[in-house]
Each structure stands twice: as structure tokens, then as C-alpha cells.
Amino acid sequence: xxxxxxxxxxxxxxxxxxxxxxxxxxxxxxxxxxxxxxxxxxxxxxxxxxxxxxxxxxxxxxxxxxxxxxxxxxxxxxxxxxxxxxxxxxxxxxxxxxxxxxxxxxxxxxxxxxxxxxxxxxxxxxxxxxxxxxxxxxxxxxxxxxxxxxxxxxxxxxxxxxxxxxxxxxxxxxxxxxxxxxxxxxxxxxxxxxxxxxxxxxxxxxxxxxxxxxxxxxxxxxxxxxxxxxxxxxxxxxxxxxxxxxxxxxxxxxxxxxxxxxxxxxxxxxxxxxxxxxxxxxxxxxxxxxxxxxxxxxxxxxxxxxxxxxxxxxxxxxxxxxxxxxxxxxxxxxxxxxxxxxxxxxxxxxxxxxxxxxxxxxxxxxxxxxxxxxxxxxxxxxxxxxxxxxxxxxxxxxxxxxxxxxxxxxxxxxxxxxxxxxxxxx
Amino acid sequence: xxxxxxxxxxxxxxxxxxxxxxxxxxxxxxxxxxxxxxxxxxxxxxxxxxxxxxxxxxxxxxxxxxxxxxxxxxxxxxxxxxxxxxxxxxxxxxxxxxxxxxxxxxxxxxxxxxxxxxxxxxxxxxxxxxxxxxxxxxx
Numbered sequence: 001x002x003x004x005x006x007x008x009x010x011x012x013x014x015x016x017x018x019x020x021x022x023x024x025x026x027x028x029x030x031x032x033x034x035x036x037x038x039x040x041x042x043x044x045x046x047x048x049x050x051x052x053x054x055x056x057x058x059x060x061x062x063x064x065x066x067x068x069x070x071x072x073x074x075x076x077x078x079x080x081x082x083x084x085x086x087x088x089x090x091x092x093x094x095x096x097x098x099x100x101x102x103x104x105x106x107x108x109x110x111x112x113x114x115x116x117x118x119x120x121x122x123x124x125x126x127x128x129x130x131x132x133x134x135x136x137x138x139x140x141x142x143x144x145x146x147x148x149x150x151x152x153x154x155x156x157x158x159x160x161x162x163x164x165x166x167x168x169x170x171x172x173x174x175x176x177x178x179x180x181x182x183x184x185x186x187x188x189x190x191x192x193x194x195x196x197x198x199x200x201x202x203x204x205x206x207x208x209x210x211x212x213x214x215x216x217x218x219x220x221x222x223x224x225x226x227x228x229x230x231x232x233x234x235x236x237x238x239x240x241x242x243x244x245x246x247x248x249x250x251x252x253x254x255x256x257x258x259x260x261x262x263x264x265x266x267x268x269x270x271x272x273x274x275x276x277x278x279x280x281x282x283x284x285x286x287x288x289x290x291x292x293x294x295x296x297x298x299x300x301x302x303x304x305x306x307x308x309x310x311x312x313x314x315x316x317x318x319x320x321x322x323x324x325x326x327x328x329x330x331x332x333x334x335x336x337x338x339x340x341x342x343x344x345x346x347x348x349x350x351x352x353x354x355x356x357x358x359x360x361x362x363x364x365x366x367x368x369x370x371x372x373x374x375x376x377x378x379x380x381x382x383x384x385x386x387x388x389x390x391x392x393x394x395x396x397x398x399x400x401x402x403x404x405x406x407x408x409x410x411x412x413x414x415x416x417x418x419x420x421x422x423x424x425x426x
Numbered sequence: 427x428x429x430x431x432x433x434x435x436x437x438x439x440x441x442x443x444x445x446x447x448x449x450x451x452x453x454x455x456x457x458x459x460x461x462x463x464x465x466x467x468x469x470x471x472x473x474x475x476x477x478x479x480x481x482x483x484x485x486x487x488x489x490x491x492x493x494x495x496x497x498x499x500x501x502x503x504x505x506x507x508x509x510x511x512x513x514x515x516x517x518x519x520x521x522x523x524x525x526x527x528x529x530x531x532x533x534x535x536x537x538x539x540x541x542x543x544x545x546x547x548x549x550x551x552x553x554x555x556x557x558x559x560x561x562x563x564x565x
Contacts, residue, residue, distance in 0.1 A: 334490050337437055369461030405494065406488045407486040409488075
């Protein structure tokens, strides 16, 4: 270490070099995991933690009416963002519940019509695990593969639909690799075949234009905390016309939310979700452009400074703030360790008991070694160019150091084909 | 996850990073792990043929911070030891020294494997008979 003792006896380390203007550590760049609450959202919520505490289901006094009014306003704000009507919005505790309610609720309601559900392999676990549970109950589930760019092949979907298919559930945008599926085509195909279409749109809503009419979506899951709203609140859009979708309730109780989801409404959370949707709608166009520019800038910096970098996922059909990149021959967790004042995610799962890398990256057909080398950058509303510069410079520096340490990088540089080596698996 | 100070220290200042001439007769090379598993360690030793003392050791590792630290520590420990003394280093010593959590124990196992593989390679090159019989597992 090049630590020096100054004349005052204080240890001055290398890291005490002043940070660039506009950079405060730690830097949060993991906005697919969750987003910070927008201060404007917090302001909108505050009264509902205080004076306006009524139960939105209380019909006999002003406390209840006021709460109900706030909830109905939020319903409209959410509906407006996705091209729905407010009566089609059901409040839930978040997207995991929304996905469970949508898939289980439709499976149960339409059981007599058929028992076949189609989804795809890179869905969130909230969809995959729900489908697995339904398989145990006698449903048949087709898990469509994805192509090397992360998109499904619409022809595969066409072939998979049969006369027993009741539901197709395909996510709008992927949480790891940011690819945006051909939702409009999928929806059109489903409507043509008379099959209901659900989409987990958690990563897409508020980031890119989502319109349930134009996109032919019947049921859609969304969440507050991915769009600078509060955690613990989400919504499910359930189409009321052409076709009218029926959902069998999964939580029984007071018959709230038109019987589809009982339980006293989380009024402050719902107000926050509504406000978050309103802001996202107003700022989407400018913000998507800004984040796309930052992301392309980040990608270009890596590609210029480093060899053997690999972008994961189709970049033409992509979320603005997402970049998933493999820094091949460097293991992801060791890279994260070198940038411990920056919050990003790794597709490597060296800490997990299974040591399995991300199933999403594996579904693209990437070798496990490339998957182990991947980092997900999630740019958001509060990230700045100065932060992007700081993070990219730091990563370039750490990757270069770790490659000096990497036997694989040395071997590849010497022209050795790593696939020809007989590795001793342990 | 939180790393112990010793893991962080080895990660920030890895000891004995580098490459020895693997074709030299006094050099033994161990390459263990697999890219698919997220860890590959290469540990090399240079052995004095007169004394059987490991005079130099180098490593390169692709893997998490604990894997880097385990192999860095292994090179530190084998240096100056005889072949037999180096073979006595066990993964549990590494776990203890680096305070590795249970999910990282495989890193220490890999480091022990790397030491053994490097010594095995050196012995093969120099036609040294196995001095310590290795327990044979039923196949």
C-alpha cells in the first residue's frame, strides 16, 4: 500500500483523492432491483400517514371518503399511464402478488376451458414458480426458449398455442438483460387465437410507452418501487372489455377491489404509486432519452478501453437504463469487490449455495464462464453523467487489474483455446 | 457479503502474482477448477532439486475475492517449505487464516488442490516417487 503518514500523523490513503464534482459515494446504479423514492412521491404520501388515515372502505364518514377519494385518484393516475380505465386497476402488495393473482386467478377461473399455460424461460421467479406450482396441480405449462438475443421467437409461440391454451404470460422487459419482448405482436396473436395475455411489466411501466389497448394486453402486473414509488404496493390491470377478463380471487375477506383482492387498502402506498405513475408519464420521453444516452456512453467507454467485453441482450429492443455486460475472464463477484462503493449486480452467483450463474444469461446460450463475468448496470432517474464516468473508470481499472491476475486471460492472449482444455470440475 | 480483513488485504495486494516457465524441469504447475464453475487457479512452484525446498511460487486466479485470497495465501505459505511440508497444508488451515464463511470453503479446497497439483506435476517431471501415499477413493 502506498499509504503515507502525514506530518500530523494522519494516515493518508490513496483513496482520499477528491471525488469529481457531482459524485457522492456510495453510488447507486442498481435501479432494476429497486429505485429510491422520489421526494415528490414522498410529499404526496405524507398526509396519509397523518391526518388522513381513514379506511377507504368506510362508507359512512368523511375519514373514509377522503381515503377513498385519494385511492380513486391514484387509480386514475395509474390507468392513464398504461392506457387503461381506472375500474380496471386492482391494488396489490406488489408485482409478485400481482403475478400470482393473475396466473393462478386465470388458471382457476378458466379451468373448464383448458389447462395449458405458455410462458418463457427468462421470466421472473414470481411467474416461473407460480407456473411450477400450477403444474403440480395438473396444469400443463410450456416454457418457451429465448433466442441468443433474449427475445422469444413469435413462431415458437404460434406453434405452442393449442386448443387447451388459456393463458400466455410473457414479461414486457427483462429485469436482468433489459430486452423488450415483441409485446404487441404477442398480444395480437393471443387475441387472434382467443387466448388471454398477461404481461409482467414491472420493468417497463414508466420507463417506455406501455398501452394495454395498442399492445393487446389483457392483464398486466406493475409495481411501485421500480418507478420511484414506495415498496409494498403494486397493481394488476384486468381488462373489462373485449374480452372481459375474470379472475378467481386468491385472498378472501371483505371483498375489496371488486372481490378480486380482499384486504384494507394501503392508502399511503397507493397514493405514492399513483403519484409515481403521474411523474413517470410526464417525464418519460425526456428521461428515456437521457438514460439511453448515458447507457450508450457507458457501453462505448468499456468497448473502447477493454478487449473481450460482451453485451448481453438485444440492444435494439432494450430498456433505456439497462446495460448487461460480461467482462470475460474476470469473475463478477471479484469485480464487485473492487468497486465496493458502487451498487450494481452480478450474474455470477458465487455466494449462493448452488454456485449457479444467472439462469437468464444461461438461457441466452452463454457459457457459464461468460455468465460468471457479467455485471448489470441499472441507470435511473437520479444517476448523473459524472457518476457514469466515475463508475466506468473504476471498472476499467479493476477489470484491467483482475485480468493481470487471470490465468484465463493470459492463456487466451497466448492463443490457447480454453474450450479444448480438460477442466477438472469440482 | 462482508469479507474478512485478510481476504480484503490479499485481494488488494495479492502476493506472488505471475507466471513461471512451465517447461522448466524445476517448475511444477497446477491448474485446477473450471471456468464454468467460476473459479480457475493456477499455482506454480520452483523447487530446488538438491533440497526439495520450494524457492519460489506464483499464482494467477480467475474467481471471487475468496478464491484470489486463498491462492495468494497458498503461495505465501508454500514458499520456503519442502515438498512434504507443503503437502501438509490443508484447506482448513486456509479457512481458519482467512476466516472464510461456509459458502466459500470450496475456494480453500481449490487452493489445496492447486498446491497438490503443482507438486504432482513437479514430481512427475522429476520422476519422484510419491512419498506420502494418497488415499485412494473407490471409483
